Amino acid sequence: MALNRRWPNALLALLAWLPLIGVAQQPQQEEVAFIELSASEDEVYVQQQLHLTVKLYYTNQVIQGQLNDPEHPDAVIEKLGEQKQYRELVAGERYRVVERDYVIFPQKPGRLQLPPLDFQGTARDPRGHHYRIADSAVLFPVTVKDIPASFSGRTWLPATDVSLGASGLDRTGPVQPGDNLTRTLTLTARGLPATTLPALHINYPDAIKSYPEPEQRQSSAGADGVVGELQQTMALVPVSDQGGDITLPEVRIPWWDVVEDREKVAVLPARTIQLASAPVAAETPRPTAESFDDGKGNEGTEQEASPAAPTQWVWPILVALLAIGWATTVAAWWLQSRRPPPAIAKREGSGNETQRFRTLCDQAKALDPAFFNGFPAWAGELTAQRCRTTDEALDILSDKHLTRVVDVWRESLFRSAGGAAPDGNELASALKDARRKWHDRVSKGQRDGRALPDLYPEGLNP
Template sequence: MVIRQFFILLLLAIGVVNPAFALTKIEATVDRNPVMLGEYFVLNISVDDEIDTGKLDTSALLRDFIVGRTSVSRSTQIMNFDAVKETRWQVLLAPKQKGQLTIPAFSIDGINSAPIPLQVVESGGQPAQMKNLFIDAKVSTDEAYVGQLITYKVKLYLAVELQRGVLSAPVIEGGQIKQVGEDKDGSEIVDGRRYRVIERTYGIIPDLPGQINIKGATFAGDVLVESQRRGGMFGFNESRPMQAGAPSLTVQVNPAPASFLGQWLVADLVVLKETFPEDITEFTVGSPITRTITLLASNADENSLPDINQTLPDELKLYPEKPQRQTFVREAQIVSQYSISSAIVPSKAGTFTLPEINIPWWNPHLKREETATLPARTIVVKGGAITDTPTAPAWQANSTADNNDSWMVKAFAALWLITLVVWIITLIAWRRALKNQITAPIALNSAPAATISGLHGLEKACASGDVGHIMLQLQRYFSELEQTPMTLDKIAEQSLPLAEAIQQLQLTAYSANANNANPHLSAQCAALLNAVKTYQRQHSKPKSVALSPLNPR
């Protein structure tokens, strides 16, 4: 009898310590209310059990909302010898219309959540103090011409810490778009609240007349926001996905006027200038004169700048180099430049005129044709040294003059040929020496200290067994190696082994047993490290070295 009572008490104790888990509650919340039209907010759905993620049906949201990225997490906590399990969904939503909307109730295994009434206000109607992240964009003009460079500036305002993210370019039809210059990182105060501001400039060039619609730039990423667990005393930071978009804009595009003559060029200002040896008053026959002509255009595309053709007298031989085109930002203005250098070789003595150069262009502000002019220039050329010769008959003098001219031409040609050969030999020797000097250091220093430390951090993360930390260290390593921010998608594009290793780790991170020890994690980490080291060896192989660009990105 005593033994029977003992077993009954033991079973009751086991039942108390290990209760049967069952879903009893579904809770749905939003991170803010009201929300702005077209702006994303986060819907959090949590249940007090570990369940199959496919049991949650969110299709009812599609009627009134744009459904973005959905993430799932699971957790287990032991409180007073009781195991508390939770499954949580985070869903990015953007309302399709303003007014009063309702997030419907969700049902799992007969348990329902409460519906959420949601107020949607017009874009710009929400006070700036309530915004943690938003985008603003503007164009330089609402009316333009075909081929005109329209400046599109977008600003990303952040009141929270940015963990990772991508700022995507605006989308247009009937035009070209490209980023101009580097991103600017600063800060601004909006309605008394300080924001970190990332500013980017794009150039838009319409191809056809009419109205073009510019779909605003967008941002998608993760930020760290301060949160507080229910019943907890202390706040903590948690990663939260966020998306935002700039409003759409329209620009009216006019065709090029039929009265315009020449190659079509539209800009705010066009200037012609030249570099010429001003300190020399007289030039010598056969001595080259270096002349550089530069065309500058404000708010114009470099490819729209016309080629400059120089028409010179027959006594001046022209040897032009390949023209150079570039675009840069100066004092918040986009400036395009066309530059061409030429060697002018006089073949006879005398006074000669370099004709003026005219470039027609269209002023969109005054709506009229204007001309950029490089004034004409006069140069004086003298002959070489003159020696006295005995007087000879007229026929002999003519013959001697002809022979002297012929001798001078041959001598000049021979000297030119010798100079060319010596220059080619010197160039080949210089390039070989430069290759030997540059290639060796690169082969020795192919793994900089920053990259080695990043690989060491990745190895430590793999040893910790934290998949999230492994992914973060992987992004840091490749960002240091490539000298540019690298997302997991970009890293996966570098090689097939990297893509497979990342995919396996992501499956581990979002699997049903993500919180339990994974027996395959060690093998997955080994595959990842092997793929990383293989890519590093291929990346660090000595290559033919080119000179660094003046403005590296």
């Protein structure tokens, strides 16, 4: 009976150890990959720019994954620039980081709550076994305020800065009736896309007619977010013949400064141009040559005989000089063709470039994401050109096979499209082919550079 009483206690102790054993066999998921979210504001106006930063931290155990983009039915969300990749030390653990920046423009006042951002991927444990990982993060709720009742403008423009400028009309002095003048107005807003900027309608005085061209809008991404620009070019033609001053009216664009939380006005001051009176018709000049009649009804003018120009000897000298130059060029070409071409040394990579290339090939075979950090540096050292991104490196090398394989790999890594990863050996082979082709192009360029250019332009050789 004593033995039976001890048996349940031993069984309970064993069951208590089982969860701990299970945890030891499966790595802690939060140590492998996790998401971090941050936003520039927790309270914004409707249509005001909100800057969202998404960071995915992952270790070398992660071999592929997919991170979705934020979305919301009551907000316009746009990606800001290209994603960044770097390394960061967190709590003594070295992580790789994928950082994405977004700008969010809430379209309705109230409470904006973005859906969770999810990451799903595959990791590999030290024994080579694959297992699924996942993480999710939610941004804090953002309060969206309505348009203030005190705003006086027709178009709501919440921004950090709005400016209005003009160019053209550089002519000094009075302008003549009928002159075609050009004026370009530029409206720039920091924190707003170009599509939200109002059109520039100006009521010009009756003394001048305006003919506007289609407006040009463009948005650009900067460190502080989106910058929208609207350009309006118009032709201005004075039509009055009375002369005097013409005043181009002042232009005012109200906007809301989200930093100081108050209304401001972008102002283009009035511009005055001076209009000359219509010129009086001038008297028809009297011809200096006497009229004659050839007897057939055709009138003409009798031209005065000019003395013979003392430059008749110039043309023979020019022809002789051209002939001498042509003969010199032909002789130089003949002598160059008779000279044996010098040996062209095969360009080999430097020791540093060679070591970088070997490391890059090893990373390619293992499909190590560190490849994307070293690839631009190696391509820049190989080609002696400035190279900071993967796309710049691919453009410089101009190898279709390498570009295709790298694009397939990038699509499989942290892109919303997802997809299967490429074969590492194929990637390393494409890398070697691209390097060899670059050396061949350099050698060919050296050989071509030693030859004199053709005597005729391309396509006109006899």
